[in-house]
Amino acid sequence: MRAPRMLAVLLLGAALLAVPATPAAAEDVVRAEAESLTVLSSTAPVEAQANCCGIAWSAGRQLWLRAARAGDSVTVSLPPVPAGQYDIGAVLTRAADYGTLRFAVDGVAVGQLFDGYAPTVRRVEAVPLGSASLAAGSHRLTVTVTGRSASSTGFFAGLDTLTLRRVGPLAAVTTTAYETVAETPARGPLTRVYDPGVGEPTAWYYNDHTIVRDQRTGLWHAFAIAHAEPGAPQDEKSFGHATAPTPTGPWTKRPPALTADPSRGEQWIWAPHVVHDQGVYYMFYAAGSPDYANYRMHLATSTDLFTWTRSPANPLFSDGWEARDPMVTRVGDRWVMYYTATSNPQGGNHVVAYRTSADLRTWSGRGVAYASPHTGRAAGQTESPFVVRRGDWWYLFVCCDGTDYGAAYRRTAVYRSRDPLRFEGAEKVTVLDAHAAEVVVDGENWYLSHAGWGQGGLWLAPLTWSTQVVARGYQVSTGFLRADVRTWPHTRIASLAVDPAGAGAYRPALDSSHRGTGPYLSVGRFDVTDRAGPPARVDVSADGSRINLVGMRMGDEPVTADWLLTVAPRWTGPALQSDVTWSVTGQTTAPVWEVAFNVDGALPAVGDPAVAARPTGDVPGMPTWSMTSGANLSLVAAHRWASAWRGDNTWYDAGHAMAAWQPLWRNGGAAWPPGSYPGGTWRFA
Known part of the structure; x- marks a missing residue:
């Protein structure tokens, strides 16, 4: 099944069609002696060096850049070519005093780094420099010495010949910069509005709660998990109840609203949420109960908010692990219940699940509005979901943001989406200091609540909204593909949709719903610790087909990445090429476990030449290609062999159709010495 020259696999109906690369006709190839090209500029001496050191160059000479330092460069004029998409190659020289090279066409990078070091002088055939869409006429090639390997004694560079191979027509690529603004919430100072320990012999806490206004009398009611300190979740058997004329108080303690009934499957009861509909x-x-994989969602009703009657239809449904923290809101013509659970009832990724209803009593099967990349059971990163709408945007408030539950206990993350049922891939717009937060609206006044173990009761803070820039990036499209390249606040491919027919009838193929489609680091442990920040500079070619994202800082590590995206109208299908280059300038804060490029598939399955649908797990090495596939569509990422400085591992996540290509993968971590590292070339088609 291996096909090293295969660039695309398109699943059409029931047939699997392998489309091999087509050799270019002779007239589609332009070859030039590098030393014969016109030198337009240089920062170091340039000469035509004759054969030496046991090496015979083509035509007996090479272009020799006698660079003295990193940053030295030479720019030459390429021979005129017809308009088209070109793969650019070269015959280069390696030697003990040669540096590491970066190539650019018309001022925008192409391809990967080339390490010019070798212990003896060598002539290196058929080095792929990269791809570029070229208009008819002449163009500029710039060779820059970016540094040198630890073994090299110099920064020289040598080019023997250049080859420009036309692989397709010059088609329209539209690249447009964009900026998105939307409202972002901010929390004001917290004020404790109610202490449930008043009148009790010891301190008490409120935890997950709901605050609702009586539509008839205007009286406000608070219902909450209530218990004596310290936290004892399996002994939380009643819902505290208090009333007040306004959300800020003064609050009056009332008898418990509901007490657990073991005969009804209630060993303990958690997280009440109240909504009003047609007088009820x-x-x-x-x-x-101890059956954590089958927590029951129950319903009680009231007409006055004091007397509650359990539904005879309980449970409305069961789910796990510890499915809890329901929140219900109206979306269009239906009700939506959000709640926390795991990706399967026995555990897995922490998720915000949802179900829909027309009558608040009968509920649909489960969907997933948001999935955390973190796994486990019980407490996690999707507790206490709360969803509100502001204009055209929906906001998901969810606790507890972080892998250390104690440190994350008061960290409520806020995600924003235009789709209330899909927060996968949505930007995290802020993190607010609150636990089990609810949004309370009283006329023009918005509040954020806070409660929990050891927090001393129920707190409220003003919640304000301000318009801010929430995303920047580039929309890139041809007839074959449409990509959203996000550059702020984190750099990633937010989405990639394709049409193999080239008619612009795009279908989703990639997104950033899990780890995100882009480079990442894992420092001190497995899983993502550092994502790519905004680039320091963005270079876009004149025709929009190349976007070079330069100097993306990787979290707080002394590491940056350059990410070159090259769009072609067609290699053998809708085509996008990704080249990542890493730069390490100091010692990382901990050993490095993963240096990776991740792809989140928007199709159901992910596989490779050995296994079409991979289960979740590690596979040593990096495959010739990986593929995400679904009904009538597949997207293949073909790997240019040895284009990364190493190729340790590939991680597949079947549940998210995700593949993480990991040039560096080390259980326990490894030192990553300073230097420049080619991170690999992948061509999506």
């Missing part, structure tokens, strides 16, 4: 108040809550 509906309280949804989690009924817990």
Whole structure:
């Protein structure tokens, strides 16, 4: 099944069609002696060096850049070519005093780094420099010495011949910069509005809660998990109840609203949430038991918010692990219940699940609005979901943001999406200091609540909204593909949709719904610790087909990445090439476990030449190609062999159709010495 020259696999109906690369006709190849090209500029001496050191160059000479330092460069004029998409190659020289090279056409990078070091002088055939769309006429090639390997004694560079191979027509590529603005919430100072320990012999806490206004009397009601300190989740058997004329108080303690009934499957009860519809108040809550994989969602109703009657239809449904923290809101013509769970009832990724209903009593099967990349059971990163709408945007508030639950206990992340049922891949717009946060609206006043173990009761803070820039990037399109290249606040391919027929009828193929489609680091442990920040500079070719994202800082590590994206109208299908280059300038904060480029598939399955649908797990090495596939569509990423400085591992996540190509993968971590490292070339088609 291996096909080293295969660039695309398109699944059409039931047939799997392999499309091999087509050799170019002789007239599609332009070859030039490098030393014969016109030198337009240089920062170091340039000469035509005659054969030496046991090496015979083509035509007996090479172009020799006698660079003295990193940053030295030479720019030459390429021979005129017809308009088209070109793969550019070269015959280069390696030697003990040669440096590491970067190539650019018309001022924008192409391809990968080339390490010019070798212990003896060598002539290196058929080095791929990269791809570029070229208009008819002459163009400029710049060779820059970026540094040198630890073994090299100099920065020289040598070019023997250049080859420009036309591989396709010059088609229209539209690249447009964009900026998106939207509202972002901010929390004001917290004020404790109610202490449930008043009148009790010891301190008490409120935890997950709901605050609702009586539509008839205007009286505000708070219902919450209530218990004596310290936190004892399996002994939380009643819902505290208090009332007040306004959300800020003064609050009056009332008898418990509901007490667990073991005969109804309620060993303990958690997280009440109340909504109003047509004169009836509906309280949804989690009924817990030692069967954590089958937590029951229960309903009680009331007409006055004081007396509650359990539904005879309980449980409304069961889910796990510890499915709980329901929140219900109206979306269009249906009700949506959000709640925290895991990707399967026995555990897995922490998720915000949802179900829909027309009558608040009968609920649909489960969907997933948001999945955390973190896995486990019980407490996690998707607790206490709360969803509100502002204009055309929906905001998901969810606790607890971080892998250390204790440190993350008061960290509520806020995600924003235009689709209330899909926060996968949405930007995290802020993190607010609050636990089990609810949004309370009283006329023009918005509040954020806070409660929890050891927090001393129920707190409120003003919640304000301000318009800010929330995303920047580039929209790139041809008839074959449409890509959203996000450059702020993190750099990634937010989405890639394709049409193999080239008619612009795009279908989603990649997104950033899990780890994100782009480079990442894992420092001190497995899983993502550092994502690519905004680039220091963006270079875009005149025709929009090349976008070079330069100097993306990787979190707080002394590491940057350059990410070159090259769009072609067609190699053998909708085509996007990715080249990543890493630069390490100091010692990382901990050993490095992963240096990786991740792809989140928007199609159901992910595989490679050995296994079409890979299960979740590690596969040593990096495959010739990986493929994400679904009904009538597949997207293949072909790997240019040995284009990364090493190729340790590939991680597949079947649940998210994700592949992480990991040039460096080390259980326990490894030192990553300073230097420049080619991270690999992948061509998507």
